[in-house]
Amino acid sequence: MSIRISKETCVGCLACIRVCPGSLIKEKDGKAFIKYPRDCWGCASCVKECRFGAIDFYLGADMGGNGTVMNVSVEGDRLLWNITRPDGTVRMIEVDGKNSNKY
Numbered sequence: 001m002s003i004r005i006s007k008e009t010c011v012g013c014l015a016c017i018r019v020c021p022g023s024l025i026k027e028k029d030g031k032a033f034i035k036y037p038r039d040c041w042g043c044a045s046c047v048k049e050c051r052f053g054a055i056d057f058y059l060g061a062d063m064g065g066n067g068t069v070m071n072v073s074v075e076g077d078r079l080l081w082n083i084t085r086p087d088g089t090v091r092m093i094e095v096d097g098k099n100s101n102k103y
């Protein structure tokens with residue numbers, strides 16, 4: 001399980017670096033990148049912290065994801081969990097940002 005950070009979408013706020021419990025994300029030229037992808041255990045902290053939808057989180061076969069990708073964007077107090085399946089279908093789940101750590 002791992003993540004991918006979009007260089008194009010990342011604005012360099014570095015919030016993901018601060019929350020990664022394994023210090024796996026680093027900064028270069030004002031952008032975040034995952035330096036140790038194999039060590040990522042999929043806690044999703046960075047995904048939830050990125051307000052810009054720059055982090056894709058792979059849902060592996062162990063979770064029944066089979067190539068499904070999730071990212072999160074923010075609108076006001078709402079977190080929008082965008083889930084894209086391998087066949088291209090997209091499902092959006094809205095979560096109250098104040099309660100996001102319950103999920």
Ligand code: SF4
Binds near residue numbers: 009013014031051054
């Ligand atoms: S939280 Fe998102 S926008 Fe901020 S540095 Fe990390 S990937 Fe980039």
Ligand code: SF4
Binds near residue numbers: 019
């Ligand atoms: S999912 Fe968790 S362990 Fe993996 S890079 Fe993000 S914060 Fe670090």
